[in-house]
Amino acid sequence: MxxxxxxxxxxxxxxxxxxxxxxxxxxxxxxxxxxxxxxxxxxxxxxxxxxxxxxxxxxxxxxxxxxxxxxxxxxVGDAARGALGIPPGLDEALAGLAEEVDCGAALGTVGAADLTFLAVDAGRGRLPAGITAGTVLPLRAPAGAAVIAFADQSRQRAWLETVPPEERAALDAALACIKSKGVGVWGIGAADPGMLDVLAEVVEHLAEDPTRHNLRARVLALLGGISGRPYAAADLDRDAALPISYLVAPVFDADGRAVWELQIGPLRSAVTRTERRRYIKHLTRTARELETRKGANT
Incomplete structure (x- = not known):
């Protein structure tokens, strides 16, 4: 048979x-x-x-x-990294960032229709939840926000239209925050960390079976869709502690184009203003350090 x-x-x-x-x-x-x-x-x-x-x-x-x-x-792997213009020493940079912020860190590249994670350091946790190097997500908001913030208006409009109308104003404010502060920050939303943890375990289990690509993609899309609302710039300046799932920052190539999204995922229910500043400092500093390294696009 x-x-x-x-x-x-x-x-x-x-x-x-x-x-x-x-x-x-x-x-x-x-x-x-x-x-x-x-x-x-x-x-x-x-x-x-x-x-x-x-x-x-x-x-x-x-x-x-x-x-x-x-x-x-x-x-083959080295050639792929070179073709994508990945900065040398990326793995070491992510490991250093993950240690500094005590959570997972990742770098993704934004294409015409998807976000591909090029390198991931899980740090002390699993975040970004269920994400490994090579994971591809459809380019639906909020995925790729750090790059979309610097795209033209037509691309931003198409990106915003991937979510219901009632969510677009908050996402538009998040894009403005990324342009003004160099960072975007998302809350936790209705999903508690325990549920995200279980979903991440499901993704990891499905990754072991290449025949379950479609189901894994659906679970990843679910993970991406249950993050909390994005914060506007004014929110980040408040004295109150805020729940935070993840933060993103753009990484620019030699031509000044935002092509990569650097991300960390603390997933904490209460982050003080001082702690937020520390996260932002380490995230944006690593983004600038990656820009100084010589990759294929430099």
Whole structure:
């Protein structure tokens, strides 16, 4: 019996990509049987794919006949970072930021229709919730706000139209705050940290199964949609403590274009004015430091 589920909808290239994605998401090396069972493919199909990848050093076969990613992918990863103009030392910069603010940090690039996370440091927590390097989110507000704030009016209008009309005024004020203060700040909203934590665990579990991309994307969209309202500039200057889920800042390329969004996610129910200033200082300082590094776009 042919075990390759949905073969008509899963051309050979898709199967190869799924095998690589599964190995990339696994902390341990995997046997042919493990890969086949996880992806719903026949063992002969998986064996053939892995043999071809091993010959090109995209995977490596261990002495116990299990497989893990191979050394050839190191060069592929470096080339991808170069093509995207990712600043050298990004991982170290994010790690330093995460340590300074004691929470997760991430850098994403904003395209025409999506936000792609290029690097993530989880810090002491899981935030940005459920996000890993390579995660792609549809460009729906509030995603990508740090870049959209510096886009032309037509693009800002299209972005604002991805949410209900009653939410647009607050988001428009958030864009103005990002332009004036260099930072955007979001509240926690109705979702408590415990619920976000559970959803993040679901995302991480789904990441281990490349066949569940659609469901994972839906959960990620849910996570992105339950953050609280954005704060206007006047809110941030208040003396009162505020609930904060995450903060974003733009990172500009050598031509002065906002192309990246730097993000931290403290997810705290009460953040004092002094603490807010500390978050903003470290976030914006790291953004400026990344701009001084020489990437492919500089």
């Amino acid at each position: 042919n075990r390759d589920k949905g073969a008509a909808a899963s051309p050979p290239t898709d199967r190869v990509v799924s095998v690589i994605e599964m190995l990339a998401g696994s902390e341990a090396s995997c046997s042919i049987a493990q890969v086949a069972d996880s992806l719903g493919l026949s063992r002969s199909t998986v064996a053939s794919i892995l043999a071809a990848l091993d010959a090109r050093r995209w995977v490596r076969r261990e002495s116990d006949l299990t497989y893990r990613l191979g050394p050839a992918l190191v060069g």
